[in-house]
Amino acid sequence: MSSTKDFVIAASSAYPKADQTFQYGTAGFRMKADLLPSVVFRVGLLAALRSRFKGGQYVGVMITASHNPPADNGVKLVDPMGEMLESSWEAYGTKLANAASDEEVYEYYSQLEKDFNLKPDVQAQVVVGCDTRESSPALVDALVAAVNAVGVKPSDYGIVTTPQLHYFVRCLNTQGTDHAYGEPSPEGYFQKLSTAYNQLMAGKSNSPVTVDCANGVGGPQLRLLTKYLNDSVSVVITNDDTQTFSKLNSQCGADYVKTNQRLPPSTTAQPLARYASLDGDADRIVYYYTDSSNVFHLLDGDKIATLAASFIVDLVRASGITDFKLGVVQTAYANGNSTKYIEKLGLPVVCTPTGVKHLHHAALAYDCGVYFEANGHGTVLFSTEALRRISVHEPNTPAEKTALTSLQAVTELINQTVGDALSDLLLVEVILAYKAWSPDQWDSCYTDLPNKLEKAEVADRNKYKTTDAERKLTEPEGLQDQIDALVGKYRSARSFVRPSGTENVVRVYAEAATKGEAEELAQKVKALLK
Ligand SMILES: CC(=O)N[C@H]1[C@@H](OP(=O)(O)O)O[C@H](CO)[C@@H](O)[C@@H]1O
Numbered sequence: 001m002s003s004t005k006d007f008v009i010a011a012s013s014a015y016p017k018a019d020q021t022f023q024y025g026t027a028g029f030r031m032k033a034d035l036l037p038s039v040v041f042r043v044g045l046l047a048a049l050r051s052r053f054k055g056g057q058y059v060g061v062m063i064t065a066s067h068n069p070p071a072d073n074g075v076k077l078v079d080p081m082g083e084m085l086e087s088s089w090e091a092y093g094t095k096l097a098n099a100a101s102d103e104e105v106y107e108y109y110s111q112l113e114k115d116f117n118l119k120p121d122v123q124a125q126v127v128v129g130c131d132t133r134e135s136s137p138a139l140v141d142a143l144v145a146a147v148n149a150v151g152v153k154p155s156d157y158g159i160v161t162t163p164q165l166h167y168f169v170r171c172l173n174t175q176g177t178d179h180a181y182g183e184p185s186p187e188g189y190f191q192k193l194s195t196a197y198n199q200l201m202a203g204k205s206n207s208p209v210t211v212d213c214a215n216g217v218g219g220p221q222l223r224l225l226t227k228y229l230n231d232s233v234s235v236v237i238t239n240d241d242t243q244t245f246s247k248l249n250s251q252c253g254a255d256y257v258k259t260n261q262r263l264p265p266s267t268t269a270q271p272l273a274r275y276a277s278l279d280g281d282a283d284r285i286v287y288y289y290t291d292s293s294n295v296f297h298l299l300d301g302d303k304i305a306t307l308a309a310s311f312i313v314d315l316v317r318a319s320g321i322t323d324f325k326l327g328v329v330q331t332a333y334a335n336g337n338s339t340k341y342i343e344k345l346g347l348p349v350v351c352t353p354t355g356v357k358h359l360h361h362a363a364l365a366y367d368c369g370v371y372f373e374a375n376g377h378g379t380v381l382f383s384t385e386a387l388r389r390i391s392v393h394e395p396n397t398p399a400e401k402t403a404l405t406s407l408q409a410v411t412e413l414i415n416q417t418v419g420d421a422l423s424d425l426l427l428v429e430v431i432l433a434y435k436a437w438s439p440d441q442w443d444s445c446y447t448d449l450p451n452k453l454e455k456a457e458v459a460d461r462n463k464y465k466t467t468d469a470e471r472k473l474t475e476p477e478g479l480q481d482q483i484d485a486l487v488g489k490y491r492s493a494r495s496f497v498r499p500s501g502t503e504n505v506v507r508v509y510a511e512a513a514t515k516g517e518a519e520e521l522a523q524k525v526k527a528l529l530k
């Protein structure tokens, strides 16, 4: 009779490893899709181990390369409550992915079984989802082959957004408990979001919003979602061709708009109308508009964070709830003026290293933690205790009752597992309708400092070491002093350099009083890296 060992080795041999070193980074493994089959196979084994380690709870596997080009793909694990994989396990993923032979793959797998004392009677449960890329179905097959080899039948959600998969995982693991998150199905997801949205928007309306879906999975999913929404806002969907694979993230999408700070070329913007762009797996969203002089204005993750934070603080106060701690979490890429604005609102604001897991973790310290990366990836977390207080709070006046009902709906509208472009879209639409704000009114809360993000190819990005939430370099020695000297020459300037966690590059960020100065500073700092 064949053993697990035989099964794993035989199955693994169908997915030979490319001659390459792999690393589980900020977004899992991400690279050219043709290098990935062996990696995904091995991630499947890791997912099964992780599930057993978690007592047989469901663990998710998402196959996507988000905003990256069509030829790329990637894979990452989702932990039981819908969070990113716990950091300490990333190294096991890296080691499995780099095992030199099929035998070594099995040896390391069984080593982890022993190290974590995983009992054979705890059955693993794995769910998988993927984005719309041409390479995705074959990678799902590799994942299924791995999980099957260790005797597990995974559930395949097919083509879904990354945040949907996070939502499903949390729903599956909380079913039947007092903190059940929802129905673990696309239908359940749409129901949950739309019920909250329709309640919040009852009697309200706003002008149409146009959503560029990056020709990715957000398009079809948003189309489905809109069927559940009342007609308070008409959602116009663009760039939703998922059949022409080469169009994914090409000249459109959140990353294009944020990086280039311009409209997708396919968009002819009506002045003061609202536009939004999602990224390829719909976990990021940015808004933008053109003013009456046709000048483009970006409303990025920082603007969404400040909008959400001020709205929620107002609702909490208006509900009569006191001693409620709301904080905002940002990264070094947050615009300096957004940070000042949050401080002026009297709210605590903290800075963490790049990568959602860091922000998410820091946001858990508050009753309500609002976290966003400037590029539009973020969400709002309510602590269990905060949710309990909101649910038992007794309003003293009809006005308090109204605010409290809205606050409760907001907690349902937000996908609290991870940043979710569709949920964030609905949240922004609700807030703008409540405030009766046009995009320029929203924009006028504070003025972004002009900024520039550059990337530099370097021989070895691992030579760059940072401290202070990545805002300062400790290595290579002396480089930070040179950066500081340059920054000192510009007005309202700030600049930092950090190694990317997802690409083999070093990123350079600069902001200054004028666009010209920000761009010049970025170029000069970049030149230091040569
Ligand atoms: C400047 C920037 O946008 N960095 C992105 C990018 O990380 P890097 O470590 O900078 O490559 O990809 C991450 C994963 O998607 C995302 O969390 C992060 O915000």
Ligand SMILES: [Mg+2]
Pocket: 066, 067, 279, 280, 281, 282, 283, 284
């Ligand atoms: Mg993404």
